[in-house]
Amino acid sequence: MTQLSDRARQYARAPANAERFLAELFEFLRIPSLSGDPAHAADVRRAAEWLAEHMRGLGLDKVAVMETAGHPVVYGEWLGAGPEQPTFLVYGHYDVVPAAIEDGWSTPPFEPVVKNGRIYARGATDDKGQLFIHVKALESYLKTAGTAPVNVKFLIEGEEEVSSPNLKPFIETHLDLLKADVCVISDSSMPSIDRPAITHSLRGMTYIEVEVHGPKQDLHSGFFGGAVHNPALALVEILSGLYNPDHTIAVPGFYDDVAPLTPAEREMIARNDLSEASLKEITGVPAAWGDANYTLRERVSARPTLDINGLWSGWSGPGPKTIIPAKAGAKLSSRLVANQNPHKIYELLKARIEALAPPTVRVEVRLLTTGEPALIPFDLPAMQAAVRAYERGWGATPTFVRGGGSIPIVADIYTLMQIPVVMMGYGLDDDGLHAPNESYSVEMFQRGIETAIVYMEELAGLKG
Amino acid sequence: MTQLSDRARQYARAPANAERFLAELFEFLRIPSLSGDPAHAADVRRAAEWLAEHMRGLGLDKVAVMETAGHPVVYGEWLGAGPEQPTFLVYGHYDVVPAAIEDGWSTPPFEPVVKNGRIYARGATDDKGQLFIHVKALESYLKTAGTAPVNVKFLIEGEEEVSSPNLKPFIETHLDLLKADVCVISDSSMPSIDRPAITHSLRGMTYIEVEVHGPKQDLHSGFFGGAVHNPALALVEILSGLYNPDHTIAVPGFYDDVAPLTPAEREMIARNDLSEASLKEITGVPAAWGDANYTLRERVSARPTLDINGLWSGWSGPGPKTIIPAKAGAKLSSRLVANQNPHKIYELLKARIEALAPPTVRVEVRLLTTGEPALIPFDLPAMQAAVRAYERGWGATPTFVRGGGSIPIVADIYTLMQIPVVMMGYGLDDDGLHAPNESYSVEMFQRGIETAIVYMEELAGLKG
Numbered sequence: 001m002t003q004l005s006d007r008a009r010q011y012a013r014a015p016a017n018a019e020r021f022l023a024e025l026f027e028f029l030r031i032p033s034l035s036g037d038p039a040h041a042a043d044v045r046r047a048a049e050w051l052a053e054h055m056r057g058l059g060l061d062k063v064a065v066m067e068t069a070g071h072p073v074v075y076g077e078w079l080g081a082g083p084e085q086p087t088f089l090v091y092g093h094y095d096v097v098p099a100a101i102e103d104g105w106s107t108p109p110f111e112p113v114v115k116n117g118r119i120y121a122r123g124a125t126d127d128k129g130q131l132f133i134h135v136k137a138l139e140s141y142l143k144t145a146g147t148a149p150v151n152v153k154f155l156i157e158g159e160e161e162v163s164s165p166n167l168k169p170f171i172e173t174h175l176d177l178l179k180a181d182v183c184v185i186s187d188s189s190m191p192s193i194d195r196p197a198i199t200h201s202l203r204g205m206t207y208i209e210v211e212v213h214g215p216k217q218d219l220h221s222g223f224f225g226g227a228v229h230n231p232a233l234a235l236v237e238i239l240s241g242l243y244n245p246d247h248t249i250a251v252p253g254f255y256d257d258v259a260p261l262t263p264a265e266r267e268m269i270a271r272n273d274l275s276e277a278s279l280k281e282i283t284g285v286p287a288a289w290g291d292a293n294y295t296l297r298e299r300v301s302a303r304p305t306l307d308i309n310g311l312w313s314g315w316s317g318p319g320p321k322t323i324i325p326a327k328a329g330a331k332l333s334s335r336l337v338a339n340q341n342p343h344k345i346y347e348l349l350k351a352r353i354e355a356l357a358p359p360t361v362r363v364e365v366r367l368l369t370t371g372e373p374a375l376i377p378f379d380l381p382a383m384q385a386a387v388r389a390y391e392r393g394w395g396a397t398p399t400f401v402r403g404g405g406s407i408p409i410v411a412d413i414y415t416l417m418q419i420p421v422v423m424m425g426y427g428l429d430d431d432g433l434h435a436p437n438e439s440y441s442v443e444m445f446q447r448g449i450e451t452a453i454v455y456m457e458e459l460a461g462l463k464g
Numbered sequence: 465m466t467q468l469s470d471r472a473r474q475y476a477r478a479p480a481n482a483e484r485f486l487a488e489l490f491e492f493l494r495i496p497s498l499s500g501d502p503a504h505a506a507d508v509r510r511a512a513e514w515l516a517e518h519m520r521g522l523g524l525d526k527v528a529v530m531e532t533a534g535h536p537v538v539y540g541e542w543l544g545a546g547p548e549q550p551t552f553l554v555y556g557h558y559d560v561v562p563a564a565i566e567d568g569w570s571t572p573p574f575e576p577v578v579k580n581g582r583i584y585a586r587g588a589t590d591d592k593g594q595l596f597i598h599v600k601a602l603e604s605y606l607k608t609a610g611t612a613p614v615n616v617k618f619l620i621e622g623e624e625e626v627s628s629p630n631l632k633p634f635i636e637t638h639l640d641l642l643k644a645d646v647c648v649i650s651d652s653s654m655p656s657i658d659r660p661a662i663t664h665s666l667r668g669m670t671y672i673e674v675e676v677h678g679p680k681q682d683l684h685s686g687f688f689g690g691a692v693h694n695p696a697l698a699l700v701e702i703l704s705g706l707y708n709p710d711h712t713i714a715v716p717g718f719y720d721d722v723a724p725l726t727p728a729e730r731e732m733i734a735r736n737d738l739s740e741a742s743l744k745e746i747t748g749v750p751a752a753w754g755d756a757n758y759t760l761r762e763r764v765s766a767r768p769t770l771d772i773n774g775l776w777s778g779w780s781g782p783g784p785k786t787i788i789p790a791k792a793g794a795k796l797s798s799r800l801v802a803n804q805n806p807h808k809i810y811e812l813l814k815a816r817i818e819a820l821a822p823p824t825v826r827v828e829v830r831l832l833t834t835g836e837p838a839l840i841p842f843d844l845p846a847m848q849a850a851v852r853a854y855e856r857g858w859g860a861t862p863t864f865v866r867g868g869g870s871i872p873i874v875a876d877i878y879t880l881m882q883i884p885v886v887m888m889g890y891g892l893d894d895d896g897l898h899a900p901n902e903s904y905s906v907e908m909f910q911r912g913i914e915t916a917i918v919y920m921e922e923l924a925g926l927k928g
Contacts, residue, residue: 035783036781036782036783036784036785037781037782037783038782097785097786098779098781098785103682104681162783162784163784189687203686205786207784207786214747214749215747215748215749216747216748217568217748217896217899217900217901218567218898218899218900219747219898219899220869220897220898220899221769221771221773221797221799221898222667222799222867222868222869222870223653223764223868223869223893224743224747224764224868225764225769225771225799225868226754226755226763226764226767226768226769226799226868227738227743227752227753227754227760227763227764228743228747228749228752228753228754229749229751229753230771230772232772232773232774232775232794233703233707233771233772235775236700236703236704236772236775237704237707239697239700240700240701240704243697243701274691279688279691279692283678283679283680283683283688283692284679284680284681285678285679285692285693285824285825286823286824286825286826287693287823287824288691288692288824289691289692289693289824290690290691290692291690296691299690299691300687300688300689300690300691303690304690305685305689305690307685307689307694307697307786307788308694308696308697308700308777308778308789308792309685309696309778309779309784309785309786309787309788309789310696310777310778310779310780310785310789311696311699311700311775311776311777311778311780311792312775312776312777312780313772313774313775313776314772314773314774314775314795315562315773315774315795316774316775316776316793316795317500317501317562318500318501318502319499319500319501319626319832320500320626320627320671320773320795320797320832320833321500321561321562321773321774321795321898322561322669322671322771322773322797322869322870322898323773323898323899324771324773325772325773325774326568328772328775329780330696331778331779331780331784331785333685333784333786335685335686335689335690359750359751360749360750360751360752360753361749361750362750368783368784369784403686404686404687404688404689404690405684405686405687405786406686406786429687432681433684434682434683434684434685434785434786434787435681435682435683435684435787436681436682437681
């Protein structure tokens with residue numbers, strides 16, 4: 001067995017192949033597959049078609065761009081290891097969040113470039129560059145041995161960045177097609193290149209939009225200022241009422257279902273400590289913030305949050321405009337932890353906002369998306385196989401960490417398919433995903449491919 | 465004398481002339497002279513040139529587009545009444561606030577149309593349509609009698625909507641050119657077409673911009689949410705700290721210099737009462753708001769305010785985007801009353817905002833513009849002549865009212881030139897100025913011209 005993975009690793013490492021892998025990834029990154037913007041629907045489909053075509057070129061079977069009620073899913077499989085070997089399901093997403101040069105990008109977000117060993121492009125680390133690791137790992141086996149140690153299926157969706165509204169129904173109606181023994185997802189990060197990590201927990205999400213309506217149209221602030229409740233002020237008053245002075249969330253019932261952290265869990269989180277100095281350096285903030293009863297790492301991974309993601313009202317262009325805006329709005333997202341229920345949290349948020357809404361304005365609360373939190377036990381065999389894969393393929397023993405982000409589908413796969421979900425993230429905390437100048441280390445990409453090659457080998461024989 | 469004004473009125477009323485006056489106004493309205501947007505600088509100048517050319521066509525002298533440090537001033541004069549007669553200075557502004565069809569306009573804002581007796585266009589009532597009244601009044605005398613009862617000078621600026629930063633220095637350096645006995649300004653409104661009003665008070669203004677800076681760039685809310693002070697939240701907290709629960713302004717010292725309303729003043733304001741029903745109907749708000757110690761009319765005209773004119777942060781496009789925004793900003797304007805000082809108010813606002821700013825973010829406060837409040841005694845002869853002009857020209861006795869808006873230049877003219885400033889507004893409260901679908905009654909325009917014709921006659925002989 002070792003020989004097979006060694007040859008596959010040599011293939012992946014060969015300069016001509018490594019260079020070609022990057023060139024292929026660049027083609028993929030050039031497609032602005034923004035799933036949240038209807039204007040980019042054709043680009044999203046183009047990214048799906050590109051990936052399917054690429055899989056066909058590698059000899060995968062049943063490759064298809066499969067329709068959903070939203071953006072399509074790309075499926076492909078290679079089952080040549082035979083029924084006695086386990087099947088390895090790779091989940092990833094080919095869609096990306098918005099990016100525009102005027103947001104502060106140094107280079108155009110959809111024209112990837114390598115600078116100082118990092119690939120700069122929207123989607124480089126989240127998640128095109130990470131999902132591509134598994135495609136290239138399988139290629140490395142097929143092009144050297146003509147076979148692989150395990151069967152492999154790919155389930156690559158196009159709506160992760162809009163919280164996967166159609167993936168759960170897709171899985172439910174394709175349980176046979178997707179049947180597998182373990183699911184691997186590379187869509188997270190490790191603390192540093194020498195400290196690989198397996199994410200065993202993710203936060204869920206409740207994402208809402210609040211809109212405050214006042215006058216039927218913008219008013220001249222001189223004619224009505226003082227007698228009309230300014231919708232921007234009403235919004236400000238409502239939003240400030242959602243937080244306590246100690247930075248906890250002032251929504252009755254919000255914390256009720258949060259699974260308390262055990263001393264053992266807190267000890268494990270402390271191994272991956274986040275210092276205030278480090279937080280300040282990575283983010284540029286003048287000081288840390290948050291609930292003083294928890295460490296910074298706990299706050300960003302094991303505690304629920306409520307963030308304002310956007311605010312808008314009235315005039316934001318150059319110069320003054322003396323209006324009372326007709327309306328004001330905000331996008332708010334709450335990161336959830338086990339065992340919070342996103343729909344219950346939505347109801348609590350809505351009730352609190354409605355209770356805060358004064359009779360001088362009209363307030364609307366809309367649910368945009370939800371995602372379940374996930375917490376996977378780390379003593380499962382597939383988890384322990386991943387530990388060995390890092391030791392052999394990456395050269396370091398991984399730690400188990402809690403991710404602060406949300407991959408709603410993790411909880412869905414775990415419960416619907418009843419298989420372990422192993423999150424082997426190859427990003428770094430300062431990749432800047434969802435931000436301008438998103439980047440991805442070329443070395444992480446290459447070492448990720450080798451680790452994925454070894455993981456397939458470590459999974460062989462582990463069939464259920 | 466009466467004969468002169470009668471003939472001038474007949475001229476203005478003649479259908480062919482009335483129609484041409486409208487067509488000329490439409491040409492003027494088609495020029496998008498947005499003074500606050502550098503991209504429209506050439507349009508602003510084009511509006512000035514158009515007006516100057518129009519004045520030349522009527523036979524005015526010394527017509528010129530005069531440079532300032534910003535947008536130019538249009539000057540023109542007719543001094544044919546001779547030195548024994550008073551000189552009447554018309555102030556107005558040819559610039560407008562922004563307007564775009566997507567803000568909710570039913571027709572393009574710079575393509576004027578008449579619907580149900582109203583002209584729909586940006587600038588229709590504020591102020592192109594109102595200043596044009598005086599141009600047409602003078603034309604009506606010159607084309608019928610070849611002379612007019614008083615000398616007339618026009619001072620039409622292009623920066624009123626950005627608070628006239630260069631007009632005060634312009635007046636200071638052109639005191640001889642502008643020398644006059646009375647200044648008339650038509651840039652305000654009357655309660656209804658049957659209730660003409662002379663504005664004898666205007667609110668001043670302090671307009672600021674607040675920007676809160678947190679992380680150096682937008683952050684992924686999953687990775688940092690809970691440990692970083694969200695700049696949008698910090699802004700919300702700061703802004704909510706500027707108001708008391710009773711809707712007064714929570715800025716120490718803010719009300720210190722406010723001239724208290726006397727019982728007589730409150731009685732006069734009560735004659736022009738604003739009911740909650742009427743406020744709700746005009747604006748569409750579900751209920752009135754404000755300081756319960758004052759009537760609605762007092763709140764909108766005789767009391768200072770603090771309004772949020774704009775808010776911006778993070779993502780406001782379609783769909784969710786899970787970021788902690790790098791920054792958040794707001795535009796805030798305070799309407800001031802006699803004897804508040806706009807610069808002192810700026811210092812008080814800035815000090816309060818800085819006191820509210822937490823160490824977890826960096827806050828910037830910038831002054832955008834200021835304007836002095838104005839309060840003109842209504843027993844001056846030029847004021848009383850205006851009363852007679854309305855009685856004869858409009859057909860109703862006007863009331864003296866306090867305007868809630870700001871024409872900063874009123875205070876400047878009053879103090880620099882030491883002449884009465886008579887505000888004869890021909891707008892209506894529901895013209896929607898500064899809002900989508902700004903409009904202006906054709907009848908108000910026509911009756912305004914006749915009243916202006918009579919006013920010139922009533923001023924004859926009143927020379928200082």
